[in-house]
Amino acid sequence: MTETLKAVGGLDARDGRREPAVRMAGLAKSFGDVQAVVEGRMEVFPGEVVAVLGPNGAGKTTSLHCLLGLRQPDAGVVELMGGSPTSPQVRAQCGVVLQNSGLPGTLRVRELVDLFRAYYPDPMDTQEVLDLAGLADLAERFFGELSGGQQQRVYLGLALCGKPRVLFLDEPSVGLDSVSRRQLWSAVQRVAAEGTAVLLTTHYLEEADALADRIVLFASGRTVFEGSSTEMKSHFRRRLISLRPAGEPDLEAVRDSGAEDIEYVDGMLSLTTARTADVLRTLLGAEPVLNDLEVRGISLEEAVEEVLRTSSADLPAPAPATSQPRPSAKRDRAAERLDAASWARMVRAQTKAEFLKLKRDMAFVLTTCLLPTIFFAFFGLSQARNGDPEAMAYTVAGFSAYGAVGVGLFGFGVGIAAERGFKWDLLIRATPMSPSAYLSSRIVPAAVFTLFTLCVLAVFSTSVAGVRLSPAQWAALMGGLTLGNIVFVAMGLAIGYNLSPKAAGPVSTVVYLLLSFASGMFVPLNQLPSLAESLAPFLPTWHFARIGWGAVGIEPGFGLTSLLVLTAYTAAFTALAVMGYRRELKTRFL
């Protein structure tokens, strides 16, 4: 941990001044012509709860995303505990609930908590997370089966996993019933009491009033007020008066005494005024006893409405920042790199989660792992009846290649497109999890499922169809196809990062079937139209299948040409995947 981080959060050792855990000054961010944030500023100190308020489109979420390093500011300074929000060391001390992010529905709540705990160096105990977020009774349920409010509690639990020193909550109580909302409030109060800085955006002003020590109000991309809710309310001397007059009130006289927004309905008079004494004097002059008289100051909601209605020039300027903006330090990427032990811990936990997700995805297991054996039953068994061992070996090797391509393409790559679709990647990006660890965690499950697919086919073809291959041939077939599968992993990534989540699955299925068929995996090329034979040498699937055919002794097997073609395809697909990934970074995260 860097020196900067050690100094964070409490009193600055040098001059005794308190350092903010969150600091934003002069923030500006636009999307094309839309100026989402023009002048954003705020500070949150350790142990403090700050609510960011403002109408729809005021720039709250954009500011929060800049603070989290999910968006790159155009101008201004954003710092978390004195460091850069994109640093994994800083992210390791933050917890985040985001609007509209998603989680895989096939993982259980406890599994998700354990996965997120592995992202952090010093996580909270699993049971403590479950208790704090009110998830103890839901621990064994699948995330996808939970109601919206229950899912929201899971997001809170995941945000608490790393014992955060800064907790960001973007509209955390949306969809929560009143009991769950109070549970959320008490969890927030508890972590704040332990010194965590909490920043929450909310449209529930009652929530801001109950929870927040200070309020930051945004309007049209600017911070227009920063202070406590009492300060905001007391700025407005206006009072609300209501009473039940005994007779018909003289509304003209009441208005002349300084009353506004006068309503007289069903014998009840209500009004607002900044001249409370004058109005009361007029009312008392008309009748000595005022029935059901109530005089109250404005609520936070009314104060916020008032602030937004009056121009920001009428407001007290936000207090000057306790520290002057300083230009962001040049990023030290070497210092920001994850250490090897953390990387390995994340890969282990993520690998387990990826494995569980694939295992529970029946569509994946049935179509990708079992379909090659089902197809072999159609094509290979007839050859067994004809007693042609070479044709059977050809078919076994062809369908083995077909199965391996499916696992690489769908298990590894296309799954990424789906995760982009439900924005699981957005949430992961706000944690210290590294993109390389995230991608690496898919390798072992893809290899395990490839071997599983090949083993099912091997068992079926030897026991039912009587295929006879030597152990060395089986080893060459399985080992070669599992290793060579990297080209289809790259192809899957290229599809996953370049196509929309909806298009990625169907496009992959069509490409997969066409390429496999045109490469002779179903029917030998010499039984297909001559065009297929001329086209096959250009297809990655044909060169890949030659690994299998070579392993079972059918010539020509895998050679230098195939190696070069597959290497070239791997490089091209990888380049496409990187381009797609970078484009995504620009559109979603810049």
Ligand SMILES: Nc1ncnc2c1ncn2[C@@H]1O[C@H](COP(=O)(O)OP(=O)(O)OP(=O)(O)O)[C@@H](O)[C@H]1O
């Ligand atoms: N990715 C984007 N591309 C284009 N415009 C965007 C993008 N994200 C936000 N905006 C625009 O920036 C402005 C501020 O949006 P933002 O989401 O920050 O507001 P908000 O205060 O969080 O609103 P809400 O309360 O509705 O969540 C809006 O006009 C919005 O349309």
